[in-house]
Amino acid sequence: MTAAVTCRTCGGEPREGARFCDACGAAIESAQPVAEYKQVTVLFVDVVRSMDIAAAEGPERSRRMAGVNPKYVFRNYLAQQAIDALEAGDALPLERLMRVLAQPFDEQPENEEFAARRPDWARSKPGCSALSCSS
Ligand SMILES: [Zn+2]
Numbered sequence: 009m010t011a012a013v014t015c016r017t018c019g020g021e022p023r024e025g026a027r028f029c030d031a032c033g034a035a036i037e038s039a040q041p042v043a044e045y046k047q048v049t050v051l052f053v054d055v056v057r058s059m060d061i062a063a064a065e066g067p068e069r070s071r072r073m074a075g076v077n078p079k080y081v082f083r084n085y086l087a088q089q090a091i092d093a094l095e096a097g098d099a100l101p102l103e104r105l106m107r108v109l110a111q112p113f114d115e116q117p118e119n120e121e122f123a124a125r126r127p128d129w130a131r132s133k134p135g136c137s138a139l140s141c142s143s
C-alpha cells in the first residue's frame with residue numbers, strides 16, 4: 009500500500025519509489041519519514057590492526073568474517089576481570105584476553121572460558137553488566 013505521491017513542483021505523478029520527478033527533475037519527497045530518531049546504546053570496538061588484517065585477508069574473506077558473529081567478544085565482565093587483576097598488579101589476564109580477542113573468529117579450545125556468556129556473579133557486580141561512562 010503506497011500513498012500517491014505527487015511532484016510538488018509540477019504536480020506530476022512520479023513512478024513508485026522514484027526519487028526525482030521524470031517531468032521536471034525535482035526531488036520527490038517521500039510521504040514516509042526518511043529517518044526517525046531512536047535511542048540506542050552503542051559500544052564502539054575497533055579490533056587492533058583491523059585495517060592491516062583486512063588488507064592481509066583480502067576483501068572477500070574480510071566481508072565473510074564481518075558477516076559472521078565472532079566467537080570471542082569483548083564482554084564487560086571480561087574487561088572488568090582484567091582491570092581487577094591489573095589493579096592488583098597482575099597484567100597476565102589482560103594480556104591473555106587481548107591474545108584471545110586478536111583472533112575472535114578462530115576456535116581456541118584452550119580459551120573456551122572466554123566465549124562463555126556473562127556468568128551469574130557478574131550480573132550484580134559493578135562494571136560487569138554495563139560499563140559506565142564517567143565523562
Ligand atoms: Zn515534477
